[in-house]
Amino acid sequence: MKVLAAMSGGVDSAVAAARAVEAGHDVVGVHLALSRMPGTLRTGSRGCCTIEDSMDAQRAANLIGIPYYVWDFSERFKLDVVDDFIAEYSAGRTPNPCMRCNERIKFAALLEKAIDLGFDAVCTGHYASVVTDADGNRELHRASAWAKDQSYVLGVLTTEQLAHSMFPLGATPSKAEVRAEAAARGFSVANKPDSHDICFIPDGDTRGWLAERVGAEQGAILDRTGERIGTHEGAHAFTVGQRKGLSVGVPTPDGRPRFVLEVRPKTNEVVVGPKEALDIAEIAGSRYSWAGLDPIASGIADADADGIASFRCEVQIRAHADPVPAMARVAAQGELVIVPDEPLNGVAPGQTAVIYVGTRVLGQTTIDRTVSAVPVA
């Protein structure tokens, strides 16, 4: 196959590209330029987007012996990831920009361009596996090294995208092994730190970065009954589940701490309450997708007389959260509703819920609304 290896300059994508070559593919390395004004040197735990990272990627490509190019996706990235991130926060939601980048850039804009230019697949260093079932259908599965598993951030991929995706690190037992392999191959990035922060926020100060772009206006802090109990300096600075930074002068009657339960950007209000009110009994979203065949076609669920399919699954709400058993139901048109067996803590609209059956990623939804396990007293 003609394979385009997306190379960030990190150790994972470099080893993935090398493995694709050894698997016999015709590989070309491509680094995505995601910023018009890239930083010169790497800082902290930002793992991409600087010129140093681009040079790291090129050096790895040189060692592997593949051609290397830089393709400019800065405009698409700004529109689909950065502006989306700001818009989601402005709307009171908590987005995951890395998922958006996978969904709109790596496996959409980049993949489409690659296909148009004659490639068969895009290869990345994600820890996940694409499996083909007996009928030739593609399934997305967790990596065998669960500690590094990144299937969550790939939950947005569709059948068509999976058909052109290659994750050579999916069966690797550990990150240590990837680093050892990189060192054995002579890659300078063998010991490069993992990236954690959002790549387009240079110093990791998400709040400060957002404040410059969203603007901050004083607004009301409300309790669950709607009574005003304090003033905040800008709703965007709060996320659901947050405890710090709530400057409410009046203590709670029982002396227990308050947590952010809801952010209402339209009215610039922040709703606070006790920790247990963060327990979520139900999450729902209309922006869902299936990573491969849908539950009915997969034989996991049958539609009832009303066309609603219900099935057992596990739901995961953050990249490194544990999956929890749940019941999901979906109507042919409408919402995907997920009811966890035990209430979930720390769920905010805008986050992505990925649903699994065993190791298989079934699909995902962006969370539009949640239902608290603890009704307002």
Next chain:
Amino acid sequence: MAVYLDHAATTPMLPDAIAAYAEAMSVVGNPASIHSQGQEAKRMLEEARETVAASLGCDPIEVVFTSGGTEAINLAIKGLYWARNDAGPGPGVSTLPKPRILAPGGEHHATIDTLEWLERYEGAEVEWLPLDELGRIRVDAVEEALARDPDSIALLTLIMANNEVGTIQPVGDVAALAARYGVPVHTDAVAAYGHLPIDFAGLRRESGSASAGLLALSVSAHKIGGPVGIGALVLSRAATVVPLVHGGGQQRQVRSGTQDVAAAVSFAVAAERATAELAFEAERVAALRDRVIAGVAAAVPEATLSGAPDAARLPSNAHFTFPGAQGDSLLFLLDVAGVSVSTGSACQAGIPEPSHVLIAMGRSEQEARGALRITLGRTTTDADVDAFLDALPAAYAQASRAGLADRATRLGR
């Protein structure tokens, strides 16, 4: 073997220049040393300086060797700016006497970034002069800017021929105009060198002023078949510049540092050949370029030639915008087909951006993204042009399918 059509980025070293380089490198002696070996090194260096001077129509003493075109441009612009503002600010003088610098848009980054640095750190006020749609400086706009308080102008700098689109600027006319207003001129002749005859003394005479008009001119060796790592600033006797680097006081105290004899010798070999063969090569290469232009027009009628036509552009340059295709897609596909071209000037770590030259010529960012530069040189043959023209139609068709970066994606939900 790959077909190389990116001679403006760098052109193959002449075998004679390589041989002379290697031979000169084995000679021991610092040209500043007093002993016989130092004197031998000095002899080689000064012979080289004479040859380079002859290729540029200036006196040997006016040739200041630098590490390349970028350093020469920095030295000319910063050096002239500082020298012209030597008097102030001082006691009772709150502002610089000559803060203004005039420059056309679409200059090479060596000029743009130097000027922006002077603005940021040294109080300069840069006035960017407009280009027309062919990339030519508008002489009326130059005159208007010069006439407006000429005493406040430190210098005017302009490129002799644009490195991306190949448009030749009327350096003689602009320098003569500047001379009338007492303004010194530097020209960046890096892209022009070896392709256009350069007569520094002749241009100085045209200026008709000893202390103003054309005073400085920058060139680089590796654009004409010499080595990377050496260039020259032609600096008139009448010019005063404040040096960038300080040390042993070599080269008129303007550029300290032990002089690179071997690189200068190699540069001289290339300069001599380039000058001797210029008329013949310019005609030969222009004919090949015209084949490229005609061939592109036939294969892709919707492509637009950028820059000035015929004799008003460098004989070695063909530059196009391809609507509906991205330059980097075209470059990739042509590279796969074994043809090396460019989207414009080589840039930092290969991160592409829409050409600022095309933007300065009034083209949109959208158009600028479809830019492709084909530049020819001494080693270019008809077969190279054939290979490019053979590979282009399929590359263009495929790049058009890949389309533009800002269209909506179709994959995903």
